[in-house]
Amino acid sequence: MSVSGTPQLVFVHGIGGLRDAARERREWLTALAEGARAAGHADAVSGLTQGWLAEVRFADYSDLFTDAEAQGDGPGTLDEQEDAAFMTEFVGSLVDELVRQALERGDRRTAAVAEDARAQLPGDDEDEDDEEQGVGEPFRILGMVLTTLLQVPGLRETAQWASGTPLLWHLAQVGRYLRRREADGTGRTLDARIRERVLKGIDPDRPLFVVSHSLGTVVAFEALRGHRGPVPLLMTLGSPLATGTAVLQRLVPQPPRTPGRVERWLNFWDRDDIVVGRPRLDRWMLPNAAGVVPVTSRVDSDGLWVHTATKYLRQPGVAGPLVEALKK
Template identity: 30%
Template sequence: MRPRIVYVHGSGPKPRAELLRAQWDRALFGRDAGNVSHLAYWAPVLRPATLPDTASDPLEGRPGAVAEAEAEAEAEAEAGPGSEAEDGAESSGAAGGPGAEVPARPALEDPAHFAARTAAAAAARTARTRSAGPGTGTGSGAAPAGAAGGAPLGAWLHGMTYLAEALALAEEPRPGRGAEPLPRALPLPRPARTALFRQLVRHSFEDVYTYFFGGVGPAVRQVVADALAAAADARDRDGGGPLVVVGHSLGSIVAYEVLASRDIPVDLFVTLGSPLAIREVQDLLAVPPAVPPGTRLWLNASDARDLVALDHTLRPEYGPPGRVTDLLVVNGSENHHGVCEYLADPLVREPIRRVLDRIA
């Protein structure tokens, strides 16, 4: 008997599938897990192009991603206010350029206007992605009716934007009198953190919005369903070992919707940095919040500073509560959302290993 684990990645551009699976394996097991691990690789549905092998995933919060975020913010600042009409949310990242003391676009902007403007930009980019070639989803890319009066997910977007600014300000180094911390102990300077947090906000909100309203949801769910079916079939051929499903960020939503609609026996469902506890997301789910029918146990882990997981507790809404465990862990990535840091945390890693080591 051989156990199986299925990874469901989150939003944003991703490296090629084999490299991404190996990165998750190393974070969780310290080595390549071989055919024990499977990756539900749905990134090409939204973005046909993969990241170069040497590029940093912008949602991992690594130094390379920080540099990319700062460079993008500088480019948007140089482009001037005229770029806002086309790119919406991206122009809001210009405040993160070096030397910015106060964000040029604080979170005091009306949330309905901000949400509608960002939704329109997301829909425009979705349309451009679909026109780039096949395999990028189907359906209308237009913003949903009524978006101008308050787009769905608007409250979540506003909360993420406000928290991004608050975190960037709160984590700015403030040494006490006569105390100078070692440079290695200092967090990123506020302009860099602001740029990084805004990149996280933009990618996460835009992809979640596109998933629900851009017509790509069915295609994304099909990729995940196929990966789960392949892993379950392989497990059954090997005599039937445990099955673990791990979903990160938007991937946790996709994995949840697939598991909720199919009676797939899963020994442990793990969600990391998940927005599933957010009311605006719950309102868009195809089924009422509950533990998926075939899932024995559900472990939900998040960092209190993770912008995507603004609400950290699934247990109150996803019954029965005795099968759900919520954990607050420390994610050391620069944006507190990186999946590798979540997987490496002992509170996450050890329960997964215990289930995979069990041969029932």
């Protein structure tokens, strides 16, 4: 039973398949506990796992994507023209970022693979051949691009996708959310139903701490604009929010600004996280009335495939500030 005034901590997941909310809640908490110990907060571990430091919930909206998916390799709700354009832009930005990162590190092999992937991206000159290509051809090409990208040394072994096609369908969830369609029988669009999951059961009279990851950072950002209670800390991990026109310019409201009740916003990125654009979020996000803007910090995880929430949460630089804020 929750105690009146006990902080509320909500985890908001990102792209992927159907989730086991109870299991993932435990995994996120275990990772956070490891990070807390590394940050010198071993005394807070029992409070995290036993629930007296904060009432912890995992906001699971994965079924809203998977219920609408067709049996087979991908979702049956993609719009051929609109989603193809979005995914081409989005995947292109990921490839460009990987090329840039590899060149900065002097990693010529990774840069060569990423350049090969970039060369396969659909171009404007292919528009004239759309009828000959047939339905689904842009997605087939993008799947091949991502399959090539997965050949980066170390990425195939550590990533959770065997080929580019399932990765493409998971990345397409970002486009489906931002398209703001797929209404249910009551007229609520997919994005609205997802945001409702994030705030379901939240007491507006108690402080709310939000830890969001990947697509979940977009969801949390938009969900909090309608939240009336105090938000001492918003934490975004591996966020695509700063991905230029692909994501940033599709956010609501425009121009994007820090949600009104957020008192502090910490944004974390890993240089080896291919789903994250450059940390431009603080430059592109307007402050709220209290002057709050995101503060971005870089972390370095082991392995090339670092786009998992648990890898971020194990970092003492991530777990430390969260635990310190919960203790106040």
